[in-house]
Amino acid sequence: METGTAPQVRVNGEVLDLEGTDPCTNALDWLRSRGLTGAKEGCAEGECGACAVMVARPDGVGGTHWAAVNACLAPAASLAGREVVTAEGLGTPEHLHPVQSEMAVRGGSQCGYCTPGFVCSMAAEYYRADRRATPTGADAGADDAGAPSPAHEAPGPNGFDLVAISGNLCRCTGYRPIRDAAFALGFPAVDDPLATPAEATSSAPAPCRVEGAAGSYVRPTDLAEALRLLGEHPDAVLVAGSTDWGVDVNLRGSRAPFVIGIDRLPELRALERAPQHLELGAALTLAELERGLAGEVPLLAAVLPQFASPLIRNTATVGGNLATGSPIGDLAPALLALEASVVLEGPAGSRVVPLDTHFTGYRSSVRRPDEVIRSLRVPLPLAGLTAFHKVAKRRFDDISGVAVGLALHVEDGVVARARIGVGGVAATPLRATSTEAALEGRPWTEQTVRAAAAVLREEGTPIDDHRASAAYRRAMLAASLVRLWAEGGAPEAVHA
Numbered sequence: 001m002e003t004g005t006a007p008q009v010r011v012n013g014e015v016l017d018l019e020g021t022d023p024c025t026n027a028l029d030w031l032r033s034r035g036l037t038g039a040k041e042g043c044a045e046g047e048c049g050a051c052a053v054m055v056a057r058p059d060g061v062g063g064t065h066w067a068a069v070n071a072c073l074a075p076a077a078s079l080a081g082r083e084v085v086t087a088e089g090l091g092t093p094e095h096l097h098p099v100q101s102e103m104a105v106r107g108g109s110q111c112g113y114c115t116p117g118f119v120c121s122m123a124a125e126y127y128r129a130d131r132r133a134t135p136t137g138a139d140a141g142a143d144d145a146g147a148p149s150p151a152h153e154a155p156g157p158n159g160f161d162l163v164a165i166s167g168n169l170c171r172c173t174g175y176r177p178i179r180d181a182a183f184a185l186g187f188p189a190v191d192d193p194l195a196t197p198a199e200a201t202s203s204a205p206a207p208c209r210v211e212g213a214a215g216s217y218v219r220p221t222d223l224a225e226a227l228r229l230l231g232e233h234p235d236a237v238l239v240a241g242s243t244d245w246g247v248d249v250n251l252r253g254s255r256a257p258f259v260i261g262i263d264r265l266p267e268l269r270a271l272e273r274a275p276q277h278l279e280l281g282a283a284l285t286l287a288e289l290e291r292g293l294a295g296e297v298p299l300l301a302a303v304l305p306q307f308a309s310p311l312i313r314n315t316a317t318v319g320g321n322l323a324t325g326s327p328i329g330d331l332a333p334a335l336l337a338l339e340a341s342v343v344l345e346g347p348a349g350s351r352v353v354p355l356d357t358h359f360t361g362y363r364s365s366v367r368r369p370d371e372v373i374r375s376l377r378v379p380l381p382l383a384g385l386t387a388f389h390k391v392a393k394r395r396f397d398d399i400s401g402v403a404v405g406l407a408l409h410v411e412d413g414v415v416a417r418a419r420i421g422v423g424g425v426a427a428t429p430l431r432a433t434s435t436e437a438a439l440e441g442r443p444w445t446e447q448t449v450r451a452a453a454a455v456l457r458e459e460g461t462p463i464d465d466h467r468a469s470a471a472y473r474r475a476m477l478a479a480s481l482v483r484l485w486a487e488g489g490a491p492e493a494v495h496a
């Protein structure tokens with residue numbers, strides 16, 4: 001598919017032209033304006049999944065797979081070079097797709113408003129290559145430490161993981177028939193045309209330029225071109241996954257005459273292992289990070305399933321999460337505990353900034369307007385005792401009230417090094433340095449933990465807001481360290 005001069009996207013097998021599309025037109029509105037009205041707008045902020053469609057994405061091992069995403073957040077222009085399937089492309093009224101068929105016969109749909117979105121999330125899971133190998137039933141009910149699985153329920157007998165639909169809301173059917181439909185699914189037939197996404201080049205940078213009446217969307221070929229464009233267009237907006245920017249566009253009226261899409265820049269998408277550190281590319285999506293690390297960094301493995309929904313994680317990037325500077329973002333507390341640094345790239349070259357000196361105030365950082373976040377650098381070796389505690393009103397798909405990342409090196413029963421990152425208790429994510437000092441050099445005992453927990457309670461300057469009261473935030477901070485001890489931090493469980 002040619003994208004360099006005539007930006008196109010393949011939707012349900014048909015190649016469509018994107019030329020003339022404004023950078024602020026989201027994929028949902030664009031699809032619906034072409035008669036594909038299956039996907040719906042429920043919230044326009046990534047919370048309900050009514051707008052979900054499937055997009056072919058790199059699977060990290062040279063092929064592609066289907067990822068369900070929120071069409072309400074993605075700029076339509078960012079689909080250039082992609083292959084997209086909507087509910088209309090899955091089946092027809094005469095020949096329903098197996099997911100549609102199971103939803104129909106098991107009563108998984110009443111008013112039907114949410115159904116096309118559910119069906120796309122379910123179909124992406126239906127086609128997941130390793131679904132056959134997913135542990136089911138009792139095997140999947142608990143983690144190594146015996147704690148309950150982060151999933152609502154164990155995957156079904158067919159390996160279907162209900163977490164796949166945790167970003168989809170239904171207001172009238174009730175979820176039991178939807179779960180029944182999911183668990184009744186078989187496996188794709190060998191001649192299923194969607195079993196392998198036809199677009200084989202999803203991992204290519206796919207440079208494009210889409211000119212609309214209100215502005216341009218440009219996806220540069222490489223980082224050098226992105227930096228040049230950023231220098232030439234001081235009013236340009238960088239967009240990666242657009243899960244943050246899309247909300248600003250839809251609900252706060254943000255507009256931009258010049259948008260630079262950095263989501264597919266090869267320099268920002270590396271996941272590399274060096275002897276002294278891990279390099280996490282800023283444009284990796286959270287889903288890609290989770291798959292790519294495969295549990296290698298236990299602290300991140302604890303964060304990622306708690307981050308938003310799979311629909312968001314399929315698109316939201318590591319760099320985007322830090323670039324927003326949100327005091328309640330989930331990655332910062334974890335990366336502070338891991339002692340990560342931010343690799344910034346600008347016209348003068350790159351510089352490495354420790355994350356604990358990166359944030360300068362509410363949603364501000366040392367990053368200059370002409371710089372991009374290229375990667376996050378996590379030093380090795382990793383601490384032996386780590387945890388991430390996110391306190392939110394819901395277990396899934398919610399923003400933190402308080403988030404705590406903990407990383408302790410315990411040697412011969414003594415805390416040799418402690419790093420604690422906290423979010424939700426100040427204008428920026430920060431390190432709990434007084435608590436770290438209260439732990440370091442002390443025996444790793446319950447007495448030390450309780451004394452340090454009292455110090456942690458006083459870190460930051462939490463406020464009362466709609467997510468939590470200041471008093472509750474303080475209580476949760478203290479509880480976090482005690483919980484680490486109680487859930488496996490006792491000496492016999494610690495690997496120094």
Ligand SMILES: Cc1cc2nc3c(=O)[nH]c(=O)nc-3n(C[C@H](O)[C@H](O)[C@H](O)COP(=O)(O)OP(=O)(O)OC[C@H]3O[C@@H](n4cnc5c(N)ncnc54)[C@H](O)[C@@H]3O)c2cc1C
Nearest residue numbers: 046240241242243244245308317319320321323329330373
């Ligand atoms: C429904 C919903 C649920 C969410 N849940 C969570 C949650 O549980 N936890 C959490 O932490 N966040 C959550 N978020 C926030 C959001 O998803 C994350 O902040 C996300 O990681 C942003 O990444 P992105 O690639 O989508 O950023 P974008 O929207 O593309 O960009 C956001 C900002 O970052 C800048 N930017 C992006 N990449 C770079 C880069 N490499 N260098 C410099 N600047 C860059 C952009 O210019 C823009 O200003 C949620 C959002 C939604 C809509």
Ligand code: FES
Nearest residue numbers: 042043044049072
């Ligand atoms: S419309 Fe609700 S997630 Fe997109």
Ligand code: FES
Nearest residue numbers: 110111112170171
């Ligand atoms: S069937 Fe009505 S909202 Fe789900």
